Amino acid sequence: xxxxxxxxxxxxxxxxxxxxxxxxxxxxxxxxxxxxxxxxxxxxxxxxxxxxxxxxxxxxxxxxxxxxxxxxxxxxxxxxxxxxxxxxxxxxxxxxxxxxxxxxxxxxxxxxxxxxxxxxxxxxxxxxxxxxxxxxxxxxxxxxxxxxxxxxxxxxxxxxxxxxxxxxxxxxxxxxxxxxxxxxxxxxxxxxxxxxxxxxxxxxxxxxxxxxxxxxxxxxxxxxxxxxxxxxxxxxxxxxxxxxxxxxxxxxxxxxxxxxxxxxxxxxxxxxxxxxxxxxxxxxxxxxxxxxxxxxxxxxxxxxxxxxxxxxxxxxxxxxxxxxxxxx
Amino acid sequence: xxxxxxxxxxxxxxxxxxxxxxxxxxxxxxxxxxxxxxxxxxxxxxxxxxxxxxxxxxxxxxxxxxxxxxxxxxxxxxxxxxxxxxxxxxxxxxxxxxxxxxxxxxxxxxxxxxxxxxxxxxxxxxxxxxxxxxxxxxxxxxxxxxxxxxxxxxxxxxxxxxxxxxxxxxxxxxxxxxxxxxxxxxxxxxxxxxxxxxxxxxxxxxxxxxxxxxxxxxxxxxxxxxxxxxxxxxxxxxxxxxxxxxxxxxxxxxxxxxxxxxxxxxxxxxxxxxxxxxxxxxxxxxxxxxxxxxxxxxxxxxxxxxxxxxxxxxxxxxxxxxxxxxxx
Numbered sequence: 001x002x003x004x005x006x007x008x009x010x011x012x013x014x015x016x017x018x019x020x021x022x023x024x025x026x027x028x029x030x031x032x033x034x035x036x037x038x039x040x041x042x043x044x045x046x047x048x049x050x051x052x053x054x055x056x057x058x059x060x061x062x063x064x065x066x067x068x069x070x071x072x073x074x075x076x077x078x079x080x081x082x083x084x085x086x087x088x089x090x091x092x093x094x095x096x097x098x099x100x101x102x103x104x105x106x107x108x109x110x111x112x113x114x115x116x117x118x119x120x121x122x123x124x125x126x127x128x129x130x131x132x133x134x135x136x137x138x139x140x141x142x143x144x145x146x147x148x149x150x151x152x153x154x155x156x157x158x159x160x161x162x163x164x165x166x167x168x169x170x171x172x173x174x175x176x177x178x179x180x181x182x183x184x185x186x187x188x189x190x191x192x193x194x195x196x197x198x199x200x201x202x203x204x205x206x207x208x209x210x211x212x213x214x215x216x217x218x219x220x221x222x223x224x225x226x227x228x229x230x231x232x233x234x235x236x237x238x239x240x241x242x243x244x245x246x247x248x249x250x251x252x253x254x255x256x257x258x259x260x261x262x263x264x265x266x267x268x269x270x271x272x273x274x275x276x277x278x279x280x281x282x283x284x285x286x287x288x289x290x291x292x293x294x295x296x297x298x299x300x301x302x303x304x305x306x307x308x309x310x311x312x313x314x315x316x317x318x319x320x321x322x323x324x325x326x327x328x
Numbered sequence: 329x330x331x332x333x334x335x336x337x338x339x340x341x342x343x344x345x346x347x348x349x350x351x352x353x354x355x356x357x358x359x360x361x362x363x364x365x366x367x368x369x370x371x372x373x374x375x376x377x378x379x380x381x382x383x384x385x386x387x388x389x390x391x392x393x394x395x396x397x398x399x400x401x402x403x404x405x406x407x408x409x410x411x412x413x414x415x416x417x418x419x420x421x422x423x424x425x426x427x428x429x430x431x432x433x434x435x436x437x438x439x440x441x442x443x444x445x446x447x448x449x450x451x452x453x454x455x456x457x458x459x460x461x462x463x464x465x466x467x468x469x470x471x472x473x474x475x476x477x478x479x480x481x482x483x484x485x486x487x488x489x490x491x492x493x494x495x496x497x498x499x500x501x502x503x504x505x506x507x508x509x510x511x512x513x514x515x516x517x518x519x520x521x522x523x524x525x526x527x528x529x530x531x532x533x534x535x536x537x538x539x540x541x542x543x544x545x546x547x548x549x550x551x552x553x554x555x556x557x558x559x560x561x562x563x564x565x566x567x568x569x570x571x572x573x574x575x576x577x578x579x580x581x582x583x584x585x586x587x588x589x590x591x592x593x594x595x596x597x598x599x600x601x602x603x604x605x606x607x608x609x610x611x612x613x614x615x616x617x618x619x620x621x622x623x624x625x626x627x628x629x630x631x632x633x634x635x636x637x638x639x640x641x642x643x644x645x646x647x648x649x650x651x652x653x654x655x656x
Contacts, residue, residue: 133485147594149477156596157461157632167593168586168624171498183624258496265495266475266594268484296496296511304485 002065005053006321007046008117009071011035011087014045015318018053021065023124023326026057028318039090043099050104066108066328068321069096070117077155080111112324114317116153118310119146120327121320122273126312133269136310137164139256140276142180143188147267152327165192167262169255176202187262190255193231193278200229200248207244215244235281246284253285257292264297264305275310282309330393333381334649335374336445337399339363339415342373343646346381349393351452351654354385356646367418371427378432394436394656396649397424398445405483408439440652442645444481446638447474448655449648450601454639461597464638465492467584468604470508471516475595480655493520495590497583504530515590518583521559521606528557528576535572543572563609574612581613585620592625592633603638610637 003026007016010033017028029049034041046069054061073085080097097109119136127134136146143165147154165188170177172185176199179186189195204215204226218237222228237245260272278285290307297303312319331354335344338361345356357377362369374397382389401413408425425437447464455462464474471493475482493516498505500513504527507514517523532543532554546565550556565573588600606613618635625631640647 149482154477154595157598163593163596165593166625167590168497169499171586258499262495262590263594265491265493266591267482268491270485297494 001063003057003059003063004065004322004325005050005067006318006325007049007067007069008114008317008321009033009042009046009069009088010114010317011072011085014049015315016049016053017318017322018057018059019322019325021326023322025322026059027053029053033088035088037089039088039094039096040099042088042091043096046100047103050100061104061107064104064107066110066325067100067104068110068112068117068325068328069100070112070114070317070321071096072114075111075113077111080109082111108328110324110328112153112321113146115144116146116155117318117320117324118275118312118316119148119273119320120153120323121312121316121318122275122310123148123151124323124326125319126310126316127271127273127308129271131270133267134271134273135164135263135267135269137256137259137272137274138276138310139191139274139278140193142194143192143259144276147269153324164259164263167259169258169262187255187259191252191259191278193276196234196248196252196278197230199251200234200245201226203248204229204244215242217242218245231278231281238281238284249281249284250288252278253288254292256285257289258296260289260293260305260307261296264293264303268303269305271306271308273308273310275313275316279309329391331385331387331391332393332650332653333378333395334646334653335377335395335397336442336645336649337361337370337374337397337416338442338645339400339413342377343643344377344381345646345650346385346387347650347653349654351650353650354387355381357381361416363416365417367416367422367424368427370416370419371424374428375431378428389432389435392432392435394438394653395428395432396438396440396445396653396656397428398440398442398645398649399424400442403439403441405439408437410439436656438652438656440481440649441474443472444474444483445646445648445652446603446640446644447476447601447648448481448651449640449644449646450603450638451476451479452651452654453647454644455599455601455636457599459598461595462599462601463492463591463595463597465584465587465600465602466604466638467519467602467606468521470522471520471587471604475597481652492587492591495587497586497590515583515587519580519587519606521604524562524576524580524606525558527579528562528573529554531576532557532572543570545570546573559606559609566609566612577609577612578616580606581616582620584613585617586624588617588621588633588635589624592621592631596631597633599634599636601636601638603641603644607637 017025019025074083082091082094085091138144145164167187169187170185177189179189217240221233234245333346345353347353402411410419410422413419466472473492495515497515498513505517507517545568549561562573
C-alpha cells in the first residue's frame with residue numbers, strides 16, 4: 001500500500017493529512033502558519049509536519065506515493081517555484097519544491113495553487129456526481145478558479161490557466177470597476193465579495209435618507225456604519241427580506257452568471273462549482289446565476305452545464321491535495 | 329498499413345482525401361456539394377466519394393482506420409447527429425453517422441464540426457512548432473473556434489466547447505452590437521468581418537463630407553457605395569495608408585485582442601491561431617491584437633501565449649479531418 005501526504009498551506013494556518021491510496025485519511029494536523037517569520041521558517045514547518053505525519057502513522061518514507069503542497073499564490077509548477085504568495089513573507093521566486101525535496105529525495109514533491117487544489121477536492125470528494133470536466137470558482141475577497149479536464153488539473157502553457165478572475169467582463173473605464181490588477185472591467189472587479197460590498201456602500205450613500213425603508217435592515221445589521229456592509233451583512237439582510245440587499249445580491253449574481261457564460265462558451269464543462277464566502281448566500285444567489293446563464297447562452301442546443309454550490313468549504317484545499325496525489 | 333479517409337463538407341464544395349498513417353495524402357477529390365437537393369443527396373455523395381477514393385487507390389475497406397466527416401454546423405458528436413447545418417438543406421437533427429455507417433459497417437465513422445477540424449489541421453499540419461494546446465479562431469462572416477488540449481480536440485460536456493463567438497465581450501444593450509444569436513455584446517458582434525464592415529459603413533456615413541481625405545481611399549475602393557465596404561476593401565485601403573481604414577482595423581483588432589485575453593485567462597494555451605478572411609489583413613491586425621493582449625494580461629508572470637496567423641487557408645478543414653483520424 002502506498003500513501004499520500006497533502007498540505008494546504010494558508011497565510012494563517014496549515015492543514016495536513018496523510019491518506020492511503022483509496023483516499024482514506026489516516027490522520028490530520030492543523031497548526032498556525034509561521035508566515036511572518038519568513039519563507040524558510042514555513043519550509044521548516046512543512047518538513048516537520050511531514051515527519052510528524054509519518055511518525056504518528058508509522059508509515060515509512062519509501063511507501064509515500066507523493067507529497068502535494070497547496071500554496072496560496074502563483075506558481076511555476078514545472079520549476080517547483082512559488083512566483084509570489086503575498087501572505088507568506090519571502091515566498092517570492094521561492095524554490096519550495098527543492099527545499100522540501102532535499103529532505104525527501106526519493107518522494108515526488110508536487111506544488112499546486114490553492115484554488116486548483118480546491119477544484120480537485122470538490123471534484124473527487126465534494127460532489128455526489130461523477131464529473132470529469134468541471135470549473136471551480138471561488139468567490140470571496142477576490143475571484144479565483146481551477147479547471148479540471150478528464151479528472152486532471154488543466155494548467156495551461158504557463159500554468160496560468162484558471163486566472164478567471166481577470167477575464168475582461170466589460171469594456172469600461174469606470175473607476176468603480178478598476179481591478180486590483182490595475183486593469184478595468186475584470187470579472188473580479190464585478191463579482192468579488194469585496195466589490196459587491198463596495199457597490200452596496202456606494203449605493204446606500206447615494207440613496208441618502210430618501211427611501212429609508214429600502215436598505216434599512218442592511219444598515220441596521222452594519223451597525224449604521226455604511227463601510228461595515230459586507231457580503232455577510234448583505235446575505236443576512238436579504239434573508240430578512242431587505243429589498244436593497246436582494247437587489248445588490250441579484251446584480252452580483254448577474255455578473256457571476258455572465259462570467260459563467262464566458263466559461264461555458266469556451267469550455268462547456270459538465271459543471272461550474274462555486275465556493276468561497278459569497279457562495280454561502282445560497283439559493284438567492286444561485287437561482288439568479290442560473291437564470292442569467294440560461295438567458296445568455298441561447299444557442300441552438302440547451303446548455304447542460306450545472307451551476308452548483310461547493311460543499312467542502314475550507315476543507316476543499318486539503319482534500320484537493322490528496323486528490324491530486326491520487327490522480328498523478 | 330492503415331488508411332484514413334477525410335471529407336471536409338462545405339455548403340458549396342466537398343473536399344476529400346485518403347491518407348496513410350504517416351499523414352501522407354494519396355489522392356484527393358473536389359466536387360460541388362449538392363446542398364440544395366437535400367441532406368440525403370449529400371449523404372449519397374459522401375458514400376460515392378468514399379467509394380471513389382478506395383477504388384482509385386486500391387485500398388481495401390478493411391484497411392481503413394476510420395472515416396472523418398467535417399461538417400459546417402453544430403453536432404451532437406456522441407450521437408453522430410447533425411443538430412443543424414444551415415447551408416445544407418435537411419440537415420437538421422440528421423443522423424449522418426448512421427447513414428454512412430450503413431455502407432461501411434466495420435469502419436469507425438467520426439463526425440466533427442468544421443472549425444474543430446480546422447483547429448486540428450492547423451495544429452498538425454499548419455504550424456512549424458510542435459504545439460500541444462492551442463485555440464483556433466476563425467474570423468470571417470462570424471467567429472468560430474476550436475480547442476485542442478494535449479493534441480486532441482476538447483469538445484466539452486455537450487460538444488459545445490469552442491462557441492467562442494458567443495462569449496460576452498461587453499455588458500451592453502447597444503443595437504450596433506446585437507449578435508445574430510439574439511443577444512447583445514457577443515465576441516462575434518464586435519470582432520467578425522461583417523461587423524467590422526458594418527461599423528465602417530456607419531462611421532463613414534456619420535463623417536459625411538466633413539473630413540473628405542479621411543476614408544477617401546476606402547470609399548473609392550468601394551466604388552463610392554458605402555454598403556460595399558467589406559473587410560477586403562478595408563484591408564486594401566489600409567495598405568494604401570487610408571487612416572480611416574487603419575483606425576477601423578485597429579479597433580477590430582482591439583476587440584479580437586480582448587477576446588484572446590478572455591481565452592488566455594481561462595485556458596492559457598501555447599498559441600491562439602487565427603484564420604478566416606479577416607486574418608488575411610496581416611501584420612496591421614496581428615500587431616494590434618498582440619499589443620492589446622500584452623496590455624490586458626498584466627498579471628505577475630508574462631503571458632507566453634503566441635498569437636499567430638493560420639497558414640493553411642481553406643485546406644485547414646480537410647487536413648484537419650486527416651489529423652483527427654490520426655489522433656483517434
